[in-house]
Each structure stands twice: as C-alpha cells, then as structure tokens.
Amino acid sequence: MKAKLQALKTRLLEIDDLNAAASLLQWDQATYMPPGGAVARGRQQSTLSRLAHEKLTDPAIGGLLDDLQAYEESLPYDSPEASLIRVTRRKYERAAQVPPSFMAELNEHAAVTYQAWTRARPADDFAAVQPLLEKTLVLSRRLAGFFPGYEHIADPLIDYADYGMTVSMLRALFADLREQLVPIVQAVTAQPPTDDSCLRQHFAAPQQIAFGLDVIQRLGYDLDRGRQDQSPHPFSTHFSLGDVRITTRVNEGYLGSALFGTMHEAGHAMYDQGICPDFEGTPLADGPSAGVHESQSRLWENLVGRSRGFWRFFYPRLQAAFPEQLSGVSEDAFYAAINQVERSLIRVAADELTYNLHVMIRFDLELALLEGNLAVRDLPGVWRERYLADLGIAPPNDRDGVMQDMHWYSWVIGGMFQGYTLGNVMGAQFFDAALRAHPEIPAEMEQGEFGTLHRWLKDHIYQHGAKYTATELVERITGQSLSVEPYIRYLKEKYSALYGVTSSPP
Numbered sequence: 001m002k003a004k005l006q007a008l009k010t011r012l013l014e015i016d017d018l019n020a021a022a023s024l025l026q027w028d029q030a031t032y033m034p035p036g037g038a039v040a041r042g043r044q045q046s047t048l049s050r051l052a053h054e055k056l057t058d059p060a061i062g063g064l065l066d067d068l069q070a071y072e073e074s075l076p077y078d079s080p081e082a083s084l085i086r087v088t089r090r091k092y093e094r095a096a097q098v099p100p101s102f103m104a105e106l107n108e109h110a111a112v113t114y115q116a117w118t119r120a121r122p123a124d125d126f127a128a129v130q131p132l133l134e135k136t137l138v139l140s141r142r143l144a145g146f147f148p149g150y151e152h153i154a155d156p157l158i159d160y161a162d163y164g165m166t167v168s169m170l171r172a173l174f175a176d177l178r179e180q181l182v183p184i185v186q187a188v189t190a191q192p193p194t195d196d197s198c199l200r201q202h203f204a205a206p207q208q209i210a211f212g213l214d215v216i217q218r219l220g221y222d223l224d225r226g227r228q229d230q231s232p233h234p235f236s237t238h239f240s241l242g243d244v245r246i247t248t249r250v251n252e253g254y255l256g257s258a259l260f261g262t263m264h265e266a267g268h269a270m271y272d273q274g275i276c277p278d279f280e281g282t283p284l285a286d287g288p289s290a291g292v293h294e295s296q297s298r299l300w301e302n303l304v305g306r307s308r309g310f311w312r313f314f315y316p317r318l319q320a321a322f323p324e325q326l327s328g329v330s331e332d333a334f335y336a337a338i339n340q341v342e343r344s345l346i347r348v349a350a351d352e353l354t355y356n357l358h359v360m361i362r363f364d365l366e367l368a369l370l371e372g373n374l375a376v377r378d379l380p381g382v383w384r385e386r387y388l389a390d391l392g393i394a395p396p397n398d399r400d401g402v403m404q405d406m407h408w409y410s411w412v413i414g415g416m417f418q419g420y421t422l423g424n425v426m427g428a429q430f431f432d433a434a435l436r437a438h439p440e441i442p443a444e445m446e447q448g449e450f451g452t453l454h455r456w457l458k459d460h461i462y463q464h465g466a467k468y469t470a471t472e473l474v475e476r477i478t479g480q481s482l483s484v485e486p487y488i489r490y491l492k493e494k495y496s497a498l499y500g501v502t503s504s505p506p
C-alpha cells in the first residue's frame, strides 16, 4: 500500500508542478509582462492547464484511488494519508465527470465572453454581452447536469468553490444574516455620513508601500517565503509553500486602497505559508474552500485592520509616515474614516456593514437565472430594482450595475459569490473562538503584537490545509455549526459605538 500511495504522490507532484508553472506565468502576466506577450502567454497557460487536467483525469489515478480505498478506511479519518486519498478522490471525480470536449467549449466561450466584457463594460453596452451571457447560462446548466442527484441546480457549481455547501444551507444562513443586518444598516445610514476626506489626499506610492510592508510583516507575513509586487487587480498566489506572493494596487489619491488591500492579500498568503510543509505538492496544500480562505483575508483586513486597538499602535506610525497629511487628524477621526458606511453601488468598494447586501443580491439573481425564473435580458432591470429595494440607490447605468463584476463574464453563472459572505461569517466565528481561548489578544494588538493570534490561527486552521471541509473546521474549532451570531454581535458592537445608534430591530 505504501508503494501505491507513493505512486499516487508522484503523479500528484507532477500535476502540482504544472499548475505552479501556470501560476507563475499568470503572476508574471499580471505584474511585469509587456503587452506584446499576451497572445503567446494565453497559449502557454492553456497548454499547461490542459496537461495538468489530462494528468489528473488519467484513469491510472482512478485505479490507484480504488486500490487505496481499503487502506484509507483502515486509517483515522484525519490522518495525513487518509486525508490525502479522500481529497484527491474528490478532485479526481469532479474533474473526470465532465467530458473534456465540454470543458474545452466552456473555456473557449469564457475567454470570448471575458474579452467582450472588457470592451462592453466601459462602453456601458449590456446588449453586446447579453447573447454571450445567455449561452453562459446554458453552459452553466449543462455543467451542473454532469453531477446528477443534486437538490438545487446551483449545488454542483457551489461545490467547485465551497465544497459541501448547498443552496438550502446558504439560503437559510443568508436569510438569518439579512434579517439582522438590515436594521443595523438602516439605523447607521440614517445618521449623518462620516467624513473620510483625510484618506482622500495625496499619499506618495513608495511610502504607502513601505508602510504596508511593515504592517504585514508585523502581522506575520514571512518575506523570506514571499514578496509583494504591484498589479492592477490585487491577488495572492503560491508556487510552493516556500514561495507565497501577493500583489497590491496603490492609489495615490486614496490611502485606503493599498493599505487594506495589502492586509487582505497578506491574510490569504499567511494562510498558505502556514500549511503543514508535508502537504507540499498535494491537493492538501490549499485551504478547503473559497469561504474559509476568504475568512482569513477578511479577519486580518477587517476584524484586525479596521479595529480600534490596531490603530492605537499603528496610527502614530502612519502619522509619522505622512506628517503633512495626517498630523492634524485625530485618531478618532481616522478610525471613523476607515469605517465609513454608505449606501453604495460597487461591491468591491463597499464597507464592512453593507458589503454582504451586495453579495446576497448577486446570489439570489444567479439562482433565479439557473432556475429559469429570470431571463438574461431582464437582468439589468431586476438588478436596479433589487439595489433600490436593498440599498436604497439604483445604478444610473449597467457599467456600475450588472456589468461591474467579472465573475459571470469570465466563467459560469452560479457558485461564485457565496464565498465572500461565508468568509465574513466564518472569519468572525473563528476570531471569536480565538478571543475566547486568548483574552489577551486585544491588548497585544494595541502593542503591535500579533503572535498569539497568528499562532492560534496556524494551529487551528492554516496547518490543516484542505484536510477538513469548511463545515468540519467550523465545528472542530467552535464546537458549533456555522452561525451568523458572532458576526452580527461584532457588527452591532462596533457600529453602535461608531455611529451612536442602538441597533435593536424596529
């Protein structure tokens, strides 16, 4: 059995090497590649992805997994070997169930649609992408159809990113969140808006980058196993557990962009840097789901990075880095500015409090599309109606409405948005558990010390990689199932203090 397991690992390592090479090409494309490289780069990436997919769906892998099944069952569920076999089988079966000809058709359509969207969005021309999106919907439904036995047609699509989550679970969770969130949003947005002009001055890029790097190193991002570069859309990526990189985007006219974006991506990267080194080169060397990974970026960005205690330590340092801009701005005023709440149109720029309303709109609309209860041609109008109903404002155009996110225009419709809100909910649940285990964490943060929190996260989340599913991880750590309670409690405490409102439902 040891020999068969070794044979499986050898094959997985080759697949991982191909995927890592593709990721490096992608990183280079987003950072330093001259525009002239685009055509060849697209071909190179698709060659590597195809080779990796062929190797993953090789029947020899299926044979090894069959041979190893009895061995797996003889081992403890969470032993590294049983976990490796189990997680590999899940990936193998998912990849092998979809015919390569369909995947090729979907990939090609997605590339064409994405190109069309990059032109249609600035031109505010939804009509140009509507027929493409109609085909995307057909293909999305066909993709789900390769996984029979689902309860809701979106369930197999959600499985790709957030394995184990279903529409019925998410609908219940989101309804619960929404019911408690809306009264807080209404109470806060009824108050006079916070002034965030202190963030909207000129802040030179080199100082912004230096400050951000200092912050994330103190949080625990290891630059011996990582680096930061600039790209138009910030992201994190890894080529091995010893090389986990992030990018940031600097806006010299707005301090918040690089500052919080850097902490967000460092949250993703510290996760990957903390995975058990023995998992290198296997499917275990990743988080278990988009939601769990996002829980860590949001924990560091929001629960830590937008907290009062954090700035008690860092604000004097930020003032020293930007004396002209900030010496006359009090810590209170700065803290209020970075936590400004407003009814807004753009998801990625939304504040912590209204953010999830943006996600839920998208989630509901993609379910309605997949169910056949909403036609693509009616999408822009329904989008405006929902924004008016939920956020009290409607986009004046489709550019800042239904065309603002790339998701539906770059892959399938369905399974793409729930992870963001799951990340917020799980992040608060994990943070709450960390604070119960270590009540000294807030006082340490005020001193610029993050070691206790980082170690706790590494011990309970990072090191396990993809060994446990999101649901298992939540239950192991908190002793409870996924719940919005810690998140709502956190939002109520924070925003009632900031805006002087009581947030009990009307």
Ligand code: ZN
Pocket: 264, 268, 294, 297
């Ligand atoms: Zn993220």
